[in-house]
Amino acid sequence: MRTIAVVNQKGGCGKTTVSINLASALADMGHKTLLVDMDPQSHCAVGLAVPEDQIEQSIYDVLISTSRNEPIRLTEVLWQISDRLELAPASIDLSAFEQQMAGIPERECCLKNVLAQVLSEYDYAIVDCPPAVGLLTFNALRAATDAIVPVETGYFALHGLSKQLETLSILCKRCNRQVDVRVLASMYDIRTKMAREILAELRNHFADKMFKTIVNFNTKLKEAASLGQPIAEYDPVSRGQMDFHALAEEVIGSRPKEQRHEIVKSLAGQLEAISTTADQLLKSAKIPKTEGPPIQEIKAPKAEEPQKTETPQxxxxxxxxxxxxxxxxxxxxxxxxxxxxxxxxxxxxxxxxxxxxxxxxxxxxxxxxxxxxxxxxxxxxxxxxxxxxxxxxxxxxxxxxxxxxxxxxxxxxxxx
Ligand SMILES: Nc1ncnc2c1ncn2[C@@H]1O[C@H](COP(=O)(O)OP(=O)(O)OP(=O)(O)O)[C@@H](O)[C@H]1O
Ligand SMILES: [Mg+2]
Incomplete structure (x- = not known):
């Protein structure tokens, strides 16, 4: 089972949208998928029309039970969403998790231990993280084989990126696990010049630390979430659906089994590298601090060897x-x-x-x-x-x- 944490302490950058729709796309492609909501806001349940008032037990109960003598099995809290997709919903109690686990040894490994029980039952587990760096996010990273960091393609998102990744990196140093981490451009609005320029800069700097797939801004994704449906169900011909299908394909193809051992690197090291490039990116981009005024001074990359074709002057x-x-x-x-x-x-x-x-x-x-x-x-x-x-x-x-x-x-x- 591959466990993919969708993580970024910035709120509203698309984590839950990515988690729900990537999980749904993987399931539609025939993979048994588990969606785990680690955010006390419980947005995965909302986005999949699971009635909150009927969630009697959540992932909180399973996690906390590992430290008590009455273990609750993960299967007891699961909701079946479709043939191959199940949800471990969150609940508001999760906000007390950190406090309640204070002083308990191995408290960072609760999710990892819980998922270890179902390793052979699922192909993928997608873990939606809260917009904070704390014990819940740390549990997700500890359990993860991969991490996806959705980044909005707007200046302010970029500005905060370095700080976000730096914090994650500090956290991951403690974690000492080998995880493949990649940035995903989200809410991309091709009509704005700002988004196009930032995408170009992100691609240029992050190169292989970035997904080729972009999640475009698509109002159908918002509508689908408010009606409690994955995009594939709500509008199977929408741009949003195409993006998530492509993302799922890229995720599946990104680590062919025989190459796994080569790709694995330390998450902390990768985040540090990404965070440094985010800083350089800001310095080099000279992007104005507000959206609006046109960008005057971004230099296109230099050609480093003689060009074989005719090129722009x-x-x-x-x-x-x-x-x-x-x-x-x-x-x-x-x-x-x-x-x-x-x-x-x-x-x-x-x-x-x-x-x-x-x-x-x-x-x-x-x-x-x-x-x-x-x-x-x-x-x-x-x-x-x-x-x-x-x-x-x-x-x-x-x-x-x-x-x-x-x-x-x-x-x-x-x-x-
Ligand atoms: N690609 C997109 N196109 C249009 N709207 C989007 C897109 N991605 C997310 N949204 C909308 O943006 C809002 C925030 O997205 P989402 O809830 O996925 O972010 P989040 O990172 O999970 O937020 P939080 O940090 O609060 O958990 C939601 O209303 C969602 O429907
Ligand atoms: Mg969310």
Missing amino acids: KTETDIKLSDYYGVSQINDAVVFVTLYPRAKDVQIAGDFNNWQPEKTPLHKVGTSGVWQTKLKVPAGKYRYRLVVDGHWQQDPYNENAELNPFGGFNSIVDVK
């Missing part, structure tokens, strides 16, 4: 990231520039090449993670998608897009 390296990435027309050619530091292969499929990606590969620019290509096409409106290591996706730096017949989005470029 040199002066363009000083322009804003939002103008640099995506698609633009330069004279009679269309230039595609994108950022995928971890990709091995980036191609474009579109009307102009009969949707055959192998005909239009992008070329890697040095080691910066930037990929680009230039095409000459007659004037007209073209639809395209990026194909990154075989995964078809919308161009994240082009806000001009339309729904395609397959339920995905095609990016659009108008060549004059």
Whole structure:
């Protein structure tokens, strides 16, 4: 069983939304999944229409029972949500957990010990953490094999990121466990320039510590939660559903069994590295402290080796990231520039090449993670998608897009 803690002490960054919908997507893909709510706010129950007044026993009772002589089994508190998804709900009592466990040895290992009883019964356990760094979050990290840190793609989220990760890192040093931790861009609003620039910077700095999948801002996710449904049930063709399907695929694919031993690193070390880059990121980005005024001074990454394809002119390296990435027309050619530091292969499929990606590969620019290509096409409106290591996706730096017949989005470029 893989145990994935969804953690960030910042409130409202999307932890519960990620927990519920990732768990639901994994279950829909055939994996037996357990969702554990470690937040006294009990939002997982709310988001899955489990009536709070009927929760007689919660994960609190199971955790606390480990320190008493009347053990309660996890299976006694579970609610079945769908064929392969079960919820261990939280309750307000959890807010007293830290106080009640004070002085009890091994109090950080309660969840780990509880989950150890069901290791062979589930493929995944997703643990939703409270917006605080305390004994509950520590229990989650202690039990985890992986951690997902959702980060809102807004300036203020970025500003707090370094502090958040630093605290987590201190906590994890005590934990001394080997966990794979990754940042997930959440609530991404492609229409705002701020979000696009921050995504570019996050990708550039965090590289392989970041999920390729982005969770877009999608009001359907909010509606689904308020009606107590996972997005897959509420609106199976929504953008939100596509994002969580892709996230689940990436999670499943991220650690093929045979490679596990190579990937495992210390969580504390990784968080420290991420936190340092978050600081550098803030310094280098020179992003204004308020949303609103346009960003003037973000430099596009430098090309480090001679470029094989024709590229945007040199002066363009000083322009804003939002103008640099995506698609633009330069004279009679269309230039595609994108950022995928971890990709091995980036191609474009579109009307102009009969949707055959192998005909239009992008070329890697040095080691910066930037990929680009230039095409000459007659004037007209073209639809395209990026194909990154075989995964078809919308161009994240082009806000001009339309729904395609397959339920995905095609990016659009108008060549004059
Ligand atoms: N991708 C998204 N698109 C639109 N709304 C979202 C998205 N993700 C989360 N939300 C909404 O933002 C609000 C906060 O999200 P959520 O409850 O998942 O955050 P959280 O980190 O769990 O918060 P807390 O720290 O309080 O537990 C909710 O109303 C949720 O529906
Ligand atoms: Mg929450």
